[in-house]
Amino acid sequence: MTSNPSTATRPRPAFRARASRLAAGLAALAVVAGGIVGTAAPASASVVWTGSVPAGTVLNPGDSVTSPNGQFRLILQGDGNLVEYGIGNAVLWASGTSNKPGATVKIGKDRSVDLVHNGKRVTRWALAGKKSSTSFVVRGDGTMALLAGTESVVNWKGYQDRVTRGNVILGGTTLRSDASGTRTLEMKTDGNLVQRISGKAVWQSRTGGNPGSWAAVQNDGNLVVYKPGKKAIWHTGTYRSGGGSLLVQVDGNVVLYGKKDTRIWSTKPVTGLLWPVLSTKISGRYGDDRGANHVPRYHQGTDAPVAVGTPVYASGTGTVTSAVANNASYGNYVVVTYGNVTVLTAHLSKIQVKKGQIISRGIELGKSGNTGQSTGPHVHVETRRGGTLVDPLSVLHFR
Incomplete structure (x- = not known):
């Protein structure tokens, strides 16, 4: 996408992208x-x-x-x-x-x-x-x-999968979804922004031939490629969304999130996340008032009343960030990160994945159970978007 008179004035560099200034600023690291x-x-x-x-x-x-x-x-x-x-x-x-x-x-x-x-x-x-x-x-x-x-x-094997608003990606920098290096986003020194999966280019900004260019994740929500002279040569057109972050995800997508932590642009279509069990029955909803004796009083998730031993599946392609046994409240539980969303499934009878494991839709995370502070067999589901609790039924779709 190239700039036109109606949009060329909107993209603005977050700050001048010069390596010498970055090096000089080491002393000011927070x-x-x-x-x-x-x-x-x-x-x-x-x-x-x-x-x-x-x-x-x-x-x-x-x-x-x-x-x-x-x-x-x-x-x-x-x-x-x-x-x-x-x-x-x-x-x-x-x-x-x-x-x-x-x-x-x-x-x-x-x-x-x-x-x-x-x-x-x-x-x-x-x-x-x-x-x-x-x-x-x-x-x-x-x-x-x-x-x-x-x-x-x-x-x-250090890596960076996310760039937050107000920062730039200089030529010669590669972002990776995980330590494997299978899924990357590279700002090439010739000015082209390229996404690769297993070494194959699957998306690009087509801005090559502009050495010295950089990409800016702007505070206004726009992702912009600039060439020297601060001239915008490509942008996502999302300048009204407010700044969030750019994330290289393990599902093979590169997603730009706005100030509300919702997707505002991505390199490929998003198919959505699925409910963790093959059931549409709900016994407890997000936000239910559980009475003054409960801590927390208001239900933080949504409950699926299924029998002990029911398969609990991954909602999409993501990374297991927690796999915890015998927690006093949640019992056995698993947390999986899918881009900017985390899904917690609790009260499991069995955990079948490990922390750090990359999983895909259809993989069994474990079996449902009645562990921890549970009043009966069910799966407790919590979702967070950008770290903030949200209603699981607004994020996950029944299978």
Whole structure:
């Protein structure tokens, strides 16, 4: 889609996409919550290595290694945590050593990377072999590796599947739905935005021949490809939807979500998500007042009254993000993430999937049951869109 006079003035770059400014802004990285990064903000970068760092180098607090365009960056924080950040300061990987202030990292020639604190090795990443390691690299898809020539000695499979509003995707950056690298979205250095599945291009913006271009996930909800000079050469036309995020999904779709966390554009049609059991009977609805003695008082999901042992199926193609046994409230339960929607099925008698597993429609997640705080055999279903509870029957369709 090319710009025309009525739309050319609408797309606006979220900010100037220059790798040099990104590198210079390392010192201003925000503290990322969630426990794996720690409480200390990254120290001011004293040395920034671009693309790779030679074996034999010692990284001191504040030193960093970035991908060639600066969008992915590994920084040794002052608290001792070694953290890889992606676009929008998303945390892709961390060493979990935030209690080791002043630690250093040695990129060894002996096929190892060591994190050292007070003269003692705290963590080592290594692989035995005869060929000496030569460099450590941070690539444009978020992966990192210790190399011996061109051979990867040790690999770190960090990846980024989502870009939130107000951020850009620079040329040479690849987003991935998961660690496998099977489903990707690449902003090529020639200006083309390309989606691939198993290496085959399945969608593209057709904006090649414009080196130096970038893609912007704008605050107004538009996804725009700009070429140098801030000229829009392609956009989704969703500037009235408000900013959300762009997500590369495990179902093979790339979806743009608006401010209401609903789909406003995608590279292929969306077929919808299915109810987890082969039944249309409902015994308890979302929002039902269950009385003052219940916590929470108002029902957070919808209940399907089925016999113990009834198959519980995946609603579509997604990733298992939780598979928990013997929870006091939910009993045995599974949570699957489908793009921007999560579906929880609880009170199961049996769980048949594992956390991190990619599943597709028709796969059995488990069997229904009567575990946890349950008053009878049923499956409790909860759905969240963008982290917010919503009525499952507004999201899931009966099979």
